[in-house]
Amino acid sequence: MRNIDYNNYFWQDEVIRLRAIQPEDWEGHYINRFDTPARRLLECAVELPPTVSEAKSFAENFSDFSSNRLVFTIENLNGENVGGINLNSIDERNGTFSIGIQIDRDYRGKGFGKRAVQILLKYAFFERRLNKFNDNVLEGNEASAAMLRNVGCIQEGVCRQVFYTNGRYYDSILFGLTKDEYVERYYKGSV
Structure with a gap:
């Protein structure tokens, strides 16, 4: 295949690139399932042991x-897989959505997650309306709470004791960000 010129590619920034998950990415999904x-x-529960067939599927x-559910692989610009992200719970009628993300253990704490979320927020707000x-x-x-705050999300509430794992009930902390808040924070009204 010819070399690709990524200079004007929407799905990347100066450090990472999002691409469609490919069938050969199953191994990364499988290995991440061992990080209980x-x-x-992420899942608010302990999952059953991973299987190769589930990962491939x-x-x-x-x-x-x-x-x-739009699933992407996150790569650094050297082409190394650093994690995965997805746009999910898309409600076109009401204009709402969520994002799920997991950064591979060796790449956490380097800002890859925030960068990937920024790309999906831009897509959701400016391309999907x-x-x-x-x-x-x-x-x-x-x-995760710090990363959400860092991209501009506001803590909107707490659902008390809704997830049971590790022998006790845990709260679910709710965060939100509107398009107007995003534009104000990152574009200062220039959009």
Whole structure:
């Protein structure tokens, strides 16, 4: 295949690039399922042991953007897979959506997640005409809460004791960001 010129590519910034998940990405999904603390924070539960067939099925099922859950692989600009992100719970009628993200253990704390979320927010607000990003974070998931605040989300509330894991009930911390808030923060009215 010819070399691709990414200079004007929407799905990247100076550090990362989003691309469609491909069937061969199954291994990254599979390996991440062995990180129980991270998966508990993401899924609010302990998952059953991972299987190769589930990982392959996941990568295959989401490789063509044919569902209401748009799944991407996050790469650094050297082409290394650093995690995954998805746009989900898209409600076109009401203009709402959520984002799910997992950064591979070796790449956490380097800003890749924030950058990937920024790309999806820009897409959702300016290309899909969505108006409100909603997300929740399991009580104790300080890294995700900090990242959401860092991209401009406001803590909107707490649903008390709604997730049971690790022998106790946990709160769900609700965050939100409107398109107007996003524009004000990042574009200062220039859009």
